[in-house]
Amino acid sequence: MILQSLASYYDKLAARSESGCAREGFSREKVHVSLVISADGRLIQTLDLRQQVGRKLAPREVIVPQGPKKSVNIAASFLWGNTAYVLGADDKGKPARTADCHKSFVELHRRLLGSSSDDGARAVLRFLDTWSPEDAARLEYWQDMLKSNLVFQLDGDTQFIHERLAMTKIWNARLSESERGVAGVCLVSGERASIARLHPAIKGVRDAQSSGAAIVSFNLDAFCSYGKEQNYNAPVSETRAFAYATALNHLLRPGSSNRIHIGDATTVFWTERDSPVEAFFGMVLDPRDTTGDDRELAVFLEAIREGKLPAEIDPAVRFYILGLSPNAARLSVRFWYASTVAEISGKLGQHFRDLGMVRSFDSDPAFPGMWHLLRETCNRKSDDGPAPLLAGAVMQAILGGTLYPQALLSAVIGRIRAEQNITYLRAALIKAVLVRKARILGQRLEVPMALDRENKNVAYLLGRLFAVLERAQQDAIPGANTTIKDRFYGSASATPRVVFPQLLRLAQHHIDKAEFGRVRDRQIEEIVCDIREFPAHLGLEQQGLFAIGYYQQRQDFFKKNAN
């Protein structure tokens, strides 16, 4: 289903000419420099094609005739290539191999362009005839050009030589007559066709090989069966192989809004028909790049949190999500969801409902993205970042509507105990984990979004009590450097029976000292009258409730002050 869905997506893209998707036989490649040659083959200048992207100069993506798949073999591409092939010189320190590369480049062009009368073809041939690799070192900017891809341009022309009509005709003719491989049934289309031996490379997956990785790959002996080699093990026709690989490369291109990185997996998503959800989905899960001002996105998020969809979004459109994880030269499929816009929006809405929590600052995101949430599980001071497996597991929980990983709860509680700080996001995460677990396992557990004075859960009450006691201390000794939170939070949340009697005794002194101590005293009474006895030990989930109680009681104090 995966390859089939990608191939249909390619059909949709190819039908739309402005998508920038390459046709069969062509591919998008990064090109750095253009060699401007005159009609009689002299090199006039080298044009830098790079464009300013942010603070760096990035190579331009141009559609060129598709080169053969290269690993250690020598195979020249038509009218473009790196400096070893085009100019016969590079810095890799293997002059014999470089000379071979250049020779194969020259031979290919003599063969294909020899009989052409086009000006561009003649210019290229004359250039190759008169060029000697030693001239390369004398070129201006040669040091910058060393690792770049080159294309040709005729002096006075704005288009590249490979874009000229005659050149594309020659290339298309060559494609249709090239040796046809073994015929067989394609498992993507079901048609009988020529089977591709190697599929085009997939580039753009983070941490995979930069020259491209493959989903369908049989690069070692142990993977081949029944004596078949390479991709004959999995028959896919050449047209469909090109289609799915081009579609996937298009989804993974830099700057694509169909791609997000979650943990170590690169996730791509697309819809079968055009839908605005395709643009939203990335921003919903990973709003790092946006300021969240987008009006449409805000409307969409509020609607899905209510469990509805905005009217202009068609709920029946199929929505596909593919998670890819790199393994050197191969890609493994981390997860694959084929569902509808309605279902995915429902799952996202459920996720945001589970996360709902009263905010502490106005700048807190109402719809936190994955990155905001996962950042709360790791130590800010260390550079490690959140555990990749955790990120993947959380993503699967959101998309599948299943339990969040228990590791998420322990990571957040661990951070709270280490830093003695409960932020809005941490409280929201704890609530989400507990609420979802209770719902799926059929347990009765009320975790409120804001302070709930009727909640009789012991851990929640203890959290509230701790907040009140801290407040009492702050009233009595304003401007103290450390409060009971810094000293006692960890032990209060884990072993209340040991700590709370002492804290209550301390509180009496604070109440006597403070101006409106009676208010605090009454609040303490209110809470303690529902506690029958202090538990000796609180488990992980109850420590979570403790944290939520503490956070919500504090928010209530701030709210009162603001009013």
Next chain:
Amino acid sequence: MAYGVKLKVWGDYACFTRPEMKVERVSYDVMTPSAARAVLEAVYWKPAIQWVVDRIHVLRPIRFMNIRRNEVASKIPLGSVTAAMKNPRSPLVLFIEEDRQQRAALILRDVVYGIEAHFNYTGGEDRVDGKHLDTFNRRARDGQCFAQPYLGCREFSAAFELVDEIPPSPLKGRQDLGWMLHDIDFGDDMQPRFFRAEMVDGVITVPRLVGGEVRT
């Protein structure tokens, strides 16, 4: 033949590997006819008969899971084997430490399938319907098998039970599963055969190997 057999098969894990994603394994959503045939053959088979799967029932919702395993990258060459046969002191080893490949797999979890099948005869001999049918039913009822049946890959063992009627499936509606592997044609240079699989209320009807629906 006139009579069919019905077998219920279940297991904790299953991996009906897609041919195109065989290295980093991705499973099909449901059991393939070739995997069903392998289960039946593990219970009872003789060269005289050939099992043909009619229908596959999916009796649990489809759930996936990820695992990563360390495996070897190469096969022991035939030359080493023949050399070891001739000379017992010649080494026949494969050290995983030097040959390790980590492969991820997207496998199915908690699967239960119902298989409806019948058998055909491959030749002229031993054409006794009742004998083969009774033998299969007896063996399935007693839990006898030549080798432990498995769900796609040998490490995912299956348990089996003979049933009179396959229980209804919790899955509802039509679902298109794309082109699915029907089986490998061992007689014709190991060519794979594909068919367009469609699951209707949890039941997949498997077409005949010869006939327009299976692409060769």
